[in-house]
Amino acid sequence: MLGCVIHGQDDLRVEEVPVPSPGPGQALVAVRYGGVCGSDLHYWRHGGVGDFRLREPMLLGHEVVGTVVSYGAGASGPAVGSAVAVHPASPCGVCPECVEGRRNVCRDTRYLGSAARFPHVQGGFAAQVVVPADQLRSLPAGLQLRRAALAEPLSVALHAVRRAGDVRGRHVLVTGAGPIGCLVVAAAKAAGAAQVTVTDLLPAALRYASAAGADTVVRADDPDDAGWPVQADVAVEASGVAAGLDACLRRVRRGGVVVQLGMLPSGPSPFAGNLVVSREIELRGAFRFDGEFDEALELLASEPAFDELVSAVLPVEEAESAFALAADRSRSCKVLLDFGVLGTP
Structure with a gap:
């Protein structure tokens, strides 16, 4: 399957990556859309974001939505075939920050597509990804995947x-x-x-x-x-x-x-x-978010005007063009990568 992998500064590649299998407690998701974030652009243009520097090739992407394919042993969640958004963070749950209810600044969190730790946490810019099953969120009634792709950045804003x-x-x-x-x-x-x-x-x-x-x-x-x-x-x-x-x-x-x-x-x-x-x-x-993700999905479902902020949707095969467009704020707002079959709605 195709994935969008950053190898270093100015070295973004769309390449074949292995199809994953869900392990215990995990879910396999067929990704439909992935939003190109400012941090993805920083990895592409500068080889890092803030103090987080690339030390190995990494699948980018943490703003992903799609459909449930299957579950690993002991895992459950939205029904297979359901449309879902993926909460990108897995806090440790035991550090002082998590215990105090500030899981967004967990000192040992795992965040999709982040070089904050080594080995890096691989991201969601691939046709199929494996994530902890408890990171899946069913979409509210009436919310389509395209608009739902804004859930992660909207959560940041809400926080x-x-x-x-x-x-x-x-x-x-x-x-x-x-x-x-x-x-x-x-x-x-x-x-x-x-x-x-x-x-x-x-x-x-x-x-x-x-x-x-x-x-x-x-x-x-x-x-x-x-x-x-x-x-x-x-x-x-x-x-x-x-x-x-x-x-x-x-x-x-x-x-x-x-x-x-x-x-x-x-x-x-x-x-x-x-x-x-x-x-x-x-x-x-203000850093990332936690429970605001569910609030973001409800807000997106209630307000069609959010569609105006999605300025372009490009197939993953054109990832470099999508990144260049996302980096040009005179021509774009939010740019999405489409991991679906070309020509499908």
Whole structure:
């Protein structure tokens, strides 16, 4: 079967990989769609993401949906043939973080398509993958696989908004209108935010943010744009660049909350730390998610507008073109790989 394997920086290959068999407690899933994530792009372009560096070839992909093929011994779950989304994380369950209910920062988690540990955890960009059976989630009624492929990034966005606290009736600033930033807009609106302002350098990205529900969009390189909030209550930094964090710290109100969601480059990052002190701003990190995955599926089922954020679907045979398109934010938002038979719906 075909899989999408990263061998190193700028070395992405679509190649034959072995068909897996489910072991005890595992399920075999026929993958239909896989979303190309920013971390997948980092592995492709830089050979790593943040502090996680490639040390061996790795199947990419952690945003995958498909249908159940079979189960291994002692495993059960949605019926064979059912449409499912795959929760990509397997926390250890015993570390202090897991015991405290913060499984998303488990120190010994296994996450699909991640080089955080060695040997790496192979990802889901293959025609069939084996995962723990308890990671399968049945799709809510009416939710099709194509839209369900947004469940993982939407979960990230939901967790970031949750880290911000109660946003009901609040003004939320989001810096960065990539796929995650746009989904933060939707998550903030779903959580009751009264106004959401989004900044980005690219007009195309801002159009996607508007489609996601942004009330105001602002060119990040225009400090005189009247759309900038004088004092946002909450800011979510989703661009992963220091300039975005700086904008959040300068635009949030005194005593406000800034959530750093975008993965900054490894090593020291400059930021306006004095503002954190003099304005008593709370700076919080947001990493992945846990139970928000089920919430994301319900939200996707209830809102067809999410379809507008899927800008392209390409067959796995064209993976390199799909990655190049996903990396070009002037032409795309969320790009999906299709692992189904060519020409099928």
